[in-house]
Amino acid sequence: MMLAGLARRRFVRYEVVVMCSLCGILGSNEHWADAVARPGVFTRNTERVDRRRERANRVRIAGRILTEFGMTLSDWQGSSFLLSTRTGKTEMVEDLGHLWPLAEKISGRVCDPLSHSLIEKLEGGGDA
Amino acid sequence: MPDAFPDFTPVNLLTGFLGSGKTTLLRRLLHDPALSDTAVLINEFGEVGLDHHLLERIDDTMVLLQSGCVCCTIRGELAQAMRDLQSKRERGIVPPFRRLIMESTGLADPFPVLSTLKSDPVLRHHFKAANVITTLDAVNGLVQLETHGESVRQAAIADVIVLTKTDLADEPAIARLIERMRRINPDAPFVDAQGDHFDVDHLLSGASVSGEGAPSKGGFYCEEPVCAIGEAGSAHQKPVHSFVMTIDARIDWTAFGLWLTMLLNRHGDKVLRVKGILNIEGEDNPVAIHGVQHLVHTPVHMTGWPSDDRRSRIVFIVEGLDADLIRRSFSAFNRLGLPQPAVKITETA
Incomplete structure (x- = not known):
């Protein structure tokens, strides 16, 4: 009885660490903007439709910002994103925690939200 | 059968500058019956002097006290010490503690501990950050804040500040220290270690780094406009500022996520703390966010607004960053996600 309880607990505790059968990547740390739905936590991961809408919005708004650095973002199978430069360099991005370091790496540019030129361009309004 | 210990054990971080009274506070906590279901990670057994309170020595690094509290020293890596503690709890070698208090060294920047x-990969499934308790020496605290960047960082990150040695300092000096602290960390409550109302349970369960717990009275986190600090500090210290952004328009969650992750990626080491209550577009109840440098805790969906004021408020404590630029940047990003033409921010710096 106790052993069964222990086994159940271990399963529950480690279920977050799973391996993706497609790419072989170990499930990693939960990013705050993609929190797993649980009581008390704010997330847009609760309903499928919310999740899809959030991903579409993310692609749209991130795309507007990334345009200023010569990059694009697109959805990849509803689970990750593809970040690409105009020259075709492409990286898979798991969440927002990885987006900006990768964007700086593949573009070779500093992606600074406090940059005057970026703010002025975004304040210019509208789509790029 | 209910679990013997919670799925995520809260971890209280006890920090404070060298000589600020951390060890004295710990010694007091360890003897308190309120810590009977608590494990404590300390730097050195010798400093705390546990000999008279030992019930059982579990191994070289771990002892059980008469109060029921498990006390361990950190030898080598912090993560390894915590894993060892977790392993012993699961195997029943130590009592099933429900809370962990961790002492950081006097010169340590607390961020790496929270980051761990x-x-x-193991600890994040068993432990969660609770509040950060910072000891502040009423006699020497002001000088330490002026001359040591670590002291300012420890003060900025605090959820609760324990004033120590208040019996040795005069009232005007304490008032000056509190005034200075208010400008670094506008909302952390003060607790007098020598006071009659010192309550261990209250100290450990107060508002936390993960955004849980009670907001400050009368509103949320920060009521008053806060001005800059640090210009009078030593030459090598960058000024630490705190400021509050009060945002009238609703916030687009997607744009906010992109903005904050981009800001922290580039400037995370200078954002000592970001903490706020957000009125998110499409949500009835507010969302609390809380970050320390590069680390942002899971957003908390609050059960209601603390007052009739429905405006979003975000408190920043930053080192050498331009508050106006942060404000403008936020406004420009938020505009990308919202249908209305511009976001009005009434703000104070």
């Missing part, structure tokens, strides 16, 4: 809790 979030990033370690």
Whole structure:
């Protein structure tokens, strides 16, 4: 009885660490903007439709910002994103925690939200 | 059968500058019956002097006290010490503690400790950050804040500040220290270690780094406009500022996520703390966010607004960053996600 309880607990505790059968990547740390739905936590991961809408919005708004650095973002199978430069360099991005370091790496540019030129361009309004 | 210990054990971080009274506070906590279901990670057994309170020595690094509290020293890596503690709890070698208090060294920047809790592949499934308690010496605290960047960082990150040695300092000096602290960390409550109302339970369960717990009275986190601090500090210290952004328009969650992750990626080491209550577009109840440098805790969906004021408020404590630029940047990003033409921010710096 106790052993069964222990086994159940271990399963529950480690279920977050799973391996993706497609790419072989170990499930990693939960990013705050993609929190797993649980009581008390704010997330847009609760309903499928919310999740899809959030991903579409993310692609749209991130795309507007990334345009200023010569990059694009697109959805990849509803689970990750593809970040690409105009020259075709492409990286898979798991969440927002990885987006900006990768964007700086593949573009070779500093992606600074406090940059005057970026703010002025975004304040210019509208789509790029 | 209910679990013997919670799925995520809260971890209280006890920090404070060298000589600020951390060890004295710990010694007091360890003897308190309120810590009977608590494990404590300390730097050195010798400093705390546990000999008279030992019930059982579990091994070289771990002892059980008469109060029921498990006390361990950190030898080598912090993560390894915590894993060892977790392993012993699961195997029943130590009592099933429900809370962990961790002492940081006097010169340590507290951020790496919080980061370990979030990033370690084992620990992040068992522990969660609770509040950060910072001891502040009423006699020497002001000088330490002026001359040591570590002291300012420890003060900025605090959820609760324990004033120590208040019996040795005069009232005007304490008032000056509190005034200075208010400008670094506008909302952390003060607790007098020598006071009659010192309550261990209250100290450990107060508002936390993960955004849980009670907001400050009369509103949320920060009521008053806060001005800059640090210009009078030593030459090598960058000024630490705190400021509050009060945002009238609703916030687009997607744009906010992109903005904050981009800001922290580039300037995370200078954002000592970001903490706020957000009125998110499409949500009835507010969302609390809380970050320390590069680390942002899971957003908390609050059960209601603390007052009739429905405006979003975000408190920043930053080192050498331009508050106006942060404000403008936020406004420009938020505009990308919202249908209305511009976001009005009434703000104070």
